[in-house]
Amino acid sequence: MSAFRSELAGPLAAVIIESAVDAIVVIDAQGRIEVFNPAAERLFGYAEAEVIGRNVSMLMPAPYRDEHDGYLKRYLDEGDARVIGIGREVQGLTRDGAVFPLHLSVGEMLVEGQRKFTGILHDLSERKRIEQQLSEQQSLAKIGEMAAVLAHEIRNPLAGIRGAMQVMATRYEPGSKEGLVTKEIIARVDTLSELMQDLLLYARPPKPRPAIVDLERLILTIVDLLSRDPDVNGLQVKVEGSAPLVRADPELLKIVFQNLVINGAHAMAGRGELRVQLSADSELSSVAFADRGPGIPADIRDKIFTPFFTTKVRGTGLGLPTAKRLVESQGGTIAVDCPPEGGTTVTVLLPILHA
Numbered sequence: 001m002s003a004f005r006s007e008l009a010g011p012l013a014a015v016i017i018e019s020a021v022d023a024i025v026v027i028d029a030q031g032r033i034e035v036f037n038p039a040a041e042r043l044f045g046y047a048e049a050e051v052i053g054r055n056v057s058m059l060m061p062a063p064y065r066d067e068h069d070g071y072l073k074r075y076l077d078e079g080d081a082r083v084i085g086i087g088r089e090v091q092g093l094t095r096d097g098a099v100f101p102l103h104l105s106v107g108e109m110l111v112e113g114q115r116k117f118t119g120i121l122h123d124l125s126e127r128k129r130i131e132q133q134l135s136e137q138q139s140l141a142k143i144g145e146m147a148a149v150l151a152h153e154i155r156n157p158l159a160g161i162r163g164a165m166q167v168m169a170t171r172y173e174p175g176s177k178e179g180l181v182t183k184e185i186i187a188r189v190d191t192l193s194e195l196m197q198d199l200l201l202y203a204r205p206p207k208p209r210p211a212i213v214d215l216e217r218l219i220l221t222i223v224d225l226l227s228r229d230p231d232v233n234g235l236q237v238k239v240e241g242s243a244p245l246v247r248a249d250p251e252l253l254k255i256v257f258q259n260l261v262i263n264g265a266h267a268m269a270g271r272g273e274l275r276v277q278l279s280a281d282s283e284l285s286s287v288a289f290a291d292r293g294p295g296i297p298a299d300i301r302d303k304i305f306t307p308f309f310t311t312k313v314r315g316t317g318l319g320l321p322t323a324k325r326l327v328e329s330q331g332g333t334i335a336v337d338c339p340p341e342g343g344t345t346v347t348v349l350l351p352i353l354h355a
Helices: 003-019 038-044 064-078 125-169 177-203 215-226 250-267 298-303 319-328
Strands: 023-028 033-036 088-093 099-111 114-123 211-213 234-241 246-248 271-280 284-290 333-337 345-351
Touching: 023 038, 038 088, 038 114, 064 088, 099 125, 125 177, 177 319, 211 250, 215 234, 215 250, 215 271, 215 284, 234 250, 246 250, 246 345, 250 271, 250 284, 250 319, 250 345, 319 333
Parallel strands: 234 271
Antiparallel strands: 023 033, 023 114, 088 099, 099 114, 211 246, 271 284, 284 345, 333 345
16 A cells, blocks of 8 residues: 555545545546555556556546646636536546546545545446447347348248249240349349348347257268358368367357358358367367458458448348357357458357266
8 A cells, every 4th residue: 555545545544445346546736646546456457556656647548648637737727627526437548558438436635735636437348338238139129120021021022023033034045135134133032032031030040949069060061061052162171179069059050150161261262271170178169260361351350240241242241240149149259360371260169068
């Protein structure tokens, strides 16, 4: 405990500051940190000795960092208080550069005639995460309702259009202009039908029906099935390593893994080697799909799990978002990485089946 903290607070108050759950930071009139309790150390990642005497703006990202000293001076000169006595949401900056949401309450006091300011900071990261989840769930519920209506209203007409086009196609020579146009219409109808199916799967995924799953056997089954697809028959899939059994829905995992294999094939234009690495730690089985394609540009990596975002000419933008939903519904996680040597690696982690 710093000498100033004991002098400032007295024995009992000093113990309260030490044991407080929320971060407490005390600064002087120049913005220099004088008290930095253990909760603040845990929150920001700095030891007390590293911050004492330094400007509190070091704990803030821009624009808060740039505005802080001016705000403090304006308050001291003019008494213009924007935070004191009124809690508000701000952003904090950890030692490793991470920005996170905070609720900040500031109080003012006089110690031996000197102004001091006490900031009490509460991490809002968990609350924001829950709020985001609730917002996503509400949005998905609305999408699900919309998808169900669309499926009901559009599927039957689409089937009728496709059937009519197939009948017309039999009346034309395969290489004729009319025959080619008819074939293109059928392909567009099929694309729209696939979009409807993808939308329904994303918005209203089936409830998982867990079973004991051998990941290696499941992947080999998918690879064998896809080897008959002419669009990806130039792909070599190399399965390496091993992983313990997991308890999951094999049909939902099949959708996920098939999507990831196809994505890898598309990234390499249907040809090349896709490595599937199986591994595990004490709690999780890992399946990593690594292609040797061009990788994902850094400026769009944070969008790849956003519904309807796609870089493909005819992609729906629902493949990875759906995979994420299906994996998370079974207690797993999915992450994408683009290593410096190139390519893309998508890793799925699933809880191990324990006896």
